[in-house]
Amino acid sequence: MVDKGWLTVSGIGRRSIESLLRLGFAARFLGLTLVQSLTCLRRPRLVVREVYFSGVLSLVIILVSGLFVGMVLGLQGYQTLRTYGSESALGVLVALSLLRELGPVITALLFASRAGSAVTAEIGLMKATEQLRAMEMMAVDPIARVVAPRFWAGVISTPLLTAMFTAMGIYGGYLVGVVLLGVDEGSFWSQMQNSVDFREDVVNGLIKSLVFGVAISWIAVFEGYDAPPTAEGVSGATTRTVVTSALTILFLDYILTSLMFRGL
Amino acid sequence: MERSSLDVWVGIFVVGGMVALLILALKVGNAGDLLRAGPTYTLTASFENIGGLKPKAPVRSAGVVVGRVGSIDYDPETFNAVVKLHIEQRYNRFPRDTFASIYTSGLLGEQYIGLAPGGDEKLLADGDRISKTQKAVVLEDLIGQFLTSRAGEPAGK
Structure with missing residues (x-):
């Protein structure tokens, strides 16, 4: 679909209305997911399985990145602090930068690209191959059975991964x-x-990491559920998950930092 | 619904996350102090100038941490800084004429309050005020004094 007049007034208007529609649908979708989350409490195995795929399989990339980020911080911090003869403050520098900023943000960015994109692709493909519709035919709610467990797995995994990233760093x-x-x-x-x-x-x-976890999981499941049911549509949705998550994380990070560390 | 190796991995993952959190709390942060902190009693002391003293700064006696600085306020009547000190209950035998001074650890390090016990028979109790205090040494004042004293000396020395 190549629309020519995207710079015209009507084109801009159509796009604005489309994004508003998507935002509204996304909000309604989040509400629906939260309502349907009771199934996750009744059948925790569904969530455990998704924590395995999102969280446990992200462990290696998180731990290795954490180690190297911490090592680079140590190296750079040492060079700068040595100029002022205060190398002993290196521990403070490394710990505070990791705990306050780098730990939550880098973990969230890695988690969005490693696990968020996978969730989007999985749900998008399920939709494209009409598995979601088949569930509805069998009176199984796909939001309760497919979406909610993946959402909660992301919310649970992010803080745990952040703690491990920071400790490793x-x-x-x-x-x-x-x-x-x-x-x-x-x-x-x-x-x-x-x-x-x-x-x-x-x-x-x-x-911070909990907020990022909610944002990533929400974006990932929504993009998957909303993806056009074609190969192209699923690939576009996967890309959008990573891009939107990254921008949202960095934006939220600024907001949260200005709220939390105002007096420090 | 049978158990599988998947459950084991998720279990390890959750335990790993908790252990990392515990390390951050106890080894990196100060949660250990919060847990260990026993009952405290409060003393107040007013200083002419507290320099860069901050809440939670240590209170030391003979170099040993015996408490923490609680709150710091400004008294508009006397124009002094009023500092509340939370001293651990087990160190409750400070004499009435204990001397409180503000020191700096290292040349530019953090500031703390040092308590030097006097010889009075009576002891400080909860809520008492330490009357003998010494203000913080401000580097600018020190340089100023040094320059004024040098100005009086003959040149070329």
Whole structure:
């Protein structure tokens, strides 16, 4: 479908109305998913299976990325802090940047591209091959049976993956800073513990990752459910999941940061 | 509905996440202090200048952390900073003439309150005010004093 006059007034209007329609449908879809989530409580195996595919299979990429992000932070932080003779603050730098920003954001970006796109493709293909309609014919609600478990699996997995990413990153910073570059081990940990606040830093980071998890899962299941039932449609939906998730995560991150860390 | 290796992996995943969270809370953060913190009692002290002292800064005596700074307020009557100190209950034997000063750990490190016990028989109790205090050393004042004292000396020295 090549529409020629996309710059004309009517074209712009049509596009705006279309995006509004999609947004409204997405909101209604989220509501419907939440209502149908009772099935997940009755049949937790459905969620467990999806946590395996979304969460457990993302472990390797999350842990390896976490390690390397932490190592790079350690290296770069050391070079800069050495100029001021305060290498011992390296632990603080690594821990705070990972806990507050890099942990939640990079985990969410990786999770959206690794698991979110897969969920979209799976649901889109189910729709294209009319499996969803077949379920409806058998009086099985596809939202309860297919969409809700994948949604909740994403919401559960993201904070857990973020915690593992951050812990791995701090270990990476420790490896480079203390083992490789010879920062004093005692001051590395003690300055970190003095500056990192459990409520302000650890819990706020987890809240961030939970919000990102909801956003990614919502976008992923909605794009899959809304995909045009063709091969082209599914591929477009998968791309849109990754792009929309990335933009949403970064936008939400700014909003959340300005709300959480205002007084610090 | 039978159990499968899938359940095991999800179990390992959830446990791994919890362990990571526990590491972040106890090894990286200060949740360990919150758990360990016993009952405290409160002392107040007013300082002429607190420098860069922040809430939750340590209160040390002989170098040992005996409590934390609670809140910091400004008293518009005396123009002094009023600092509340939360001292652990097991260290409740500070004499009435204990001296509270603000120190800096290292050259530019964080600031803390040091308590130097005096020789009074009577002890400080919950809610008491420490009357002997010394304000923080402000680097700019120090440089200013140094320059004024140098100005009086003959040139070329």
